[in-house]
Amino acid sequence: MKYARIEVRDRKGIFDAVAGGLKKDIRDLGVKGVKDIEYIRVYSVRGDFSGRDLRRIAEDILTDRVSQECGYPGGFGTRSSKNAHVVEVAYNAGVMDPVEESVIKAVKDSGLTGVNSVTTSKRYVIKGALSAGQIDKITDRLLYNRVIQHIVTRREDEKAAAPYRFRRREIDLISADDRILQGISAQRQLYLSLAEMKAVQKHFKKLGRNPTDCEIETLAQTWSEHCKHKTMMGAVRYNGRKIGNLLKETVMKATRELDRPWCVSVFKDNAGIIRFDPGHDICFKVETHNHPSALEPYGGAETGIGGVIRDTMGTGRGARPIINTDVFCFGVPDMPLSSVPKGALHPKRVLKGVVSGVRDYGNKMGIPTVNGAVCFDGRYTGNPLVFCGNVGILPRRFSTKKVSPGDLIVAVGGRTGRDGIHGATFSSAELTVESEAVSGTAVQIGNPITEKKVVDTLLKARDLGLYAAITDCGAGGFSSAVGEMGKDTGAEVHLEKAPLKYRGLEPWEIWVSEAQERMVLAVKRKDLKRLMNVFRSENVEATVIGKFTNTGKLRIYFRRHLIADLDMSFMHEGLPRVTRKAVWKRGKEDKSILPPKRADLTPDLLNLLSSWNVCSKEWIIRQYDHEVQGGSVLKPLVGVNNDGPSDASVTRPLFDSNKGIALANGINPCYGDIDPYWMAAGAIDEALRQIVAVGGTVENIALLDNFCWGNTENPDQLGGLVRASLACYDMAKVYRTPFISGKDSLNNEFNTGTKTVSIPPTLLISAIGVIDDVRRTISPDVKGPGSLIYVVGRTFQEMGGSQYFRVKRKKGGMVPRVRPHGSLRLMKKVASAIKAGLVASAHDCSEGGIAVCLAEMLFAGGYGAEVSLERVPRERSIDRDDVLLFSESNSRFVIEVPAEKQKAFEGAMKGVPSGRIGRVSEGRGLVIRGLGGGNVVKTDCGTLRNRWKKPFERLMHEQS
């Protein structure tokens, strides 16, 4: 077999954007002295090929001869020298490299058959007088991540995989004492508690045998916090009150009691399903991928979004994914490098990696990302949060599924490898300095094109009625997918049939691997041939790996050896129930705490606009395709220059209909530190406000929850979680907005070796609403001079957790309450006014209060305003301008009304607090007069806009 190395680089005179970006990052690291960087793509080709073949591969396929040049068969031969340092980065064995498959295809298409394998690597030549220490710093911080990559030190020959020899392995559990049980759990990374290990032991004692490795791994996956939601679905003793099942008695109870007719499937399928129009349903799911993103931001985020897309693909009998939404919580992105704890990545690197991962996967799948949010707090540094969501649409007749005994189990899509082993169990572990070494296999790289091929063919097969049920391979891989689908029937699987990426996997590894882009179908035997043809026609791999039975048992075979024989009932019901203790002690909220009084609040407003939680996220948003599929009719960036912030997004999913989908997220971790109850209530109110602000109605909004908490073994942490859950129930009941799906991620903390840092309790509420006619929706940018500005909703002295306090480094204060009955009444009135065409623009008032809300509307629209705080509806005791401007009381909107609609609008607002505070002016100046009559803010919308855009421009060294 021959080996050749083909290297490709940009020609001289062509601007190398990869190298350009890298230079900026190196400057950020504080490394000086880099003169130039050369970026080289390396392809290592193996097989039987002639010199002529190689020339065609190198020059016609791998090189763009207009802008690039290539060197082969030995590359350019660049070596490290005093002032040129060569670093080459390659993927670790077993990590997916999508490029290899594409290159092999191209080679074959060109009629060259002798190439057996292609591997890729990246080579950087860093020029300048740099020390070894500086090169190491650049390499470690920027060029590679040891979780998935390594530095190439010499030519790598293909390691011949040792032939695999099967041996049935049992784990000696029956004779184990407590210490050994715990040892087994730890050593195998099962993350099962002692009580759980004992339940397994007891079960097998009764059977009179030991479990196999495959059985114990299956139980660990099935019983993981990730799959089973042991805490949320568990019993809690909360301040003396007994709650049997936290989720069922709060979030799900609201849904059950509300019993809305348009809820099609709730808390049952991979995503919640609601009615869209007479012919279609839509489904929505949001989940997190926090721990993998902490270790490998790009791969973690990629597989996060890839996974949630598969959730909707696996809902009912399969939905078409149409909208992505992403919400992130990061450490402060400009924190000094020296303050980043060991074992954690710098927040800016996490941010860039996560954004690229979500971008690449979502864009390549062709799904618009139209909505999102980003929160910053130092406590997310070691444990960032990455929420990924997806909406799918499906014809109503496909909203159900049914598995019957005799149905074949068909695995579709990507092959199985050792990647993603123990993802489900790892997600429940605390992150530590060592996590990257211990749990590296839990992290993977995705291949969006594989998933796109799967969805294309799957929808064809669905429409032809060729399968009866479907689910995705997510956490726990086949183990969870088949285990779930066969729960009520039984299943028999022959693992040697599963297509593998490479040899050498233990059967249990095949069974629990979370390799990406795989779906599992239940197929009637008579449909198999046609089904296989559909997949084959577009080069998608599909394989029968077993069948569903009527035994009530999960039986797994490997080359005819029975390696697992588990009762479905024990798998799904055998988990011992524990009652956890939860405590909540109400802290004292001192309403009167305020920063010193200042006459001119202009600097405060400008600082707020430039604070990380408020500032423009355009740098992120622009990297997502918001337009693909052609459905985006209210975009994430709005206004005269398409750069202002929006509230909910609006999508028109069907070309021949004006019905739409509004999507919004409510999140504010700053409130959770004071009281998670009001954080949860506020997040719900915020998500609803955003949809109302664009022209939706509360009447047909469904909610999703995503709880991210610290260690809930700690009664205080669990107490907070209970409070947030109770708020979900209370609010949903009043607003009549059912929860249709949700997720929780616990144990979000980072152990630095000396202390444990918990994330702030964080609840993301995602809201989805059906819009009757997108042509009646509005955007938040002000439309024209002369129109009137109103504040609707009452302002209270609720400064606790506000961005104003954060900027002022002030602690304490009262957290914003939600008064849901009044809020509902108000939102209904605002919605009707918008529907009646009385409103030119409206914006949800949240972080930064009225001041930020108004500023955003103005600079988005490109006009100034003259405003007085005198008529802002407010709690009577408020006597300070900063409170009126910056308090973050819930249930408020700033609304622009055309002058000729004044009477009608004021009539429509009868019965709710509303005040006309001023008007949009012809010029660009903004003047706000305070309660005393003097100016408290005087600036112009250009300055407001610049200050709002500045932080990311500076962070990324860019000017727009």
Added chain:
Amino acid sequence: MNKVKTIILRTAGTNCDRETAYAFRAAGAEADLVHINTLLKQKAALAEYHILAIPGGFTYGDDVASGKVFANELKAGLKEQLSGFLAEGRLIIGICNGFQVLVKMGLLPGAKKRQGCKIEATLSLNDSGRFEDRWVYLKRPGRDICVWTRGLPEAIYVPVAHAEGKFIPKDAGVLEALRKNGQIVFRYARKEGGSPGYPGNPNGSVDDIAGVCDPTGRILGLMPHPERHVTYVQHPNWRRFGRKTEEMGIGLRIFENGVKFARG
């Protein structure tokens, strides 16, 4: 001829196929979504169509370079059929990834084809180094020979969404020939006129080139997405105008032109 038939060619990673089909249907054509494997099995089927559209997406992940692997596949598998298709006077449009494919096949721009020059240009990584989605103004040069843009207003408003859209001609001779032949169809521009700079020119394209046609004017390739702006509610600022303007839904006109020309 009554019905104009359009083939929307798909493969792994194509993702703008449905909205492109919709645009052609809205323009009065029939549109079939056909996977490359199907066409390669029945190559003669191409001749049944009047228009070939290669839509946007990330074919084969844009691995190696955007559009490259798909271009290679088409060159290897459909060369004759495509020559025949063009010899019949039929139309081709490549949008975004489709444009990249046409350029990397050597079908565009073809300015000095007679002199034996094959690959005359490329579309490479944006100067910003990353994918960007934004709305841009395109202006038509004074004179072009493209059949797809006849009668369009001087400026149109459409979104771009790509990472590799920087148009680079092979050399000054190619650029000169493009200008002389009237093959430059769209340039990134400021609405008020004048050189756009970044981000008006979102990728750093040489001479602000956003779209080109071949010397016959029948093959059009462009980075922006007219199929994403065929109705007014897709315009980012339709709410700021009191009424529908000519600017809104302008992308449809390009498809209508193609269909009209194909109808003869």
